[in-house]
Amino acid sequence: MSGSVIGWIIELVAGAVGGNVAGNMMKQYDLGTVGNSIAGIVGGGIGGQVLQMLVGGAAGGGGLDIGSIVQQVVGGGIGGGILLVIVGAIRKMMGGQGPGG
Numbered sequence: 255m256s257g258s259v260i261g262w263i264i265e266l267v268a269g270a271v272g273g274n275v276a277g278n279m280m281k282q283y284d285l286g287t288v289g290n291s292i293a294g295i296v297g298g299g300i301g302g303q304v305l306q307m308l309v310g311g312a313a314g315g316g317g318l319d320i321g322s323i324v325q326q327v328v329g330g331g332i333g334g335g336i337l338l339v340i341v342g343a344i345r346k347m348m349g350g351q352g353p354g355g
Contacts, residue, residue, distance in 0.1 A: 301333010
């Protein structure tokens with residue numbers, strides 16, 4: 255398995271975790287476990303790629319060294335959390351109810 259595929263997997267998993275953490279911390283944006291995970295996965299993929307473009311090769315160029323892995327986890331987790339808040343805010347503005355009522 256190539257390093258870039260593993261990097262994508264790390265970003266997507268970190269995004270799912272970030273989305274669920276953000277949903278649990280900010281109940282007004284919570285979309286439920288599945289919704290949090292989906293928003294987090296998409297946000298993790300986007301956030302990881304944006305961070306990689308901004309940082310560039312400074313953290314190992316997308317390889318599997320510790321700097322690259324940390325970059326992928328941070329970018330994915332933050333991206334997942336941010337996209338969850340955006341989607342949750344849009345849903346709230348449209349009058350959607352959260353999973354808790």
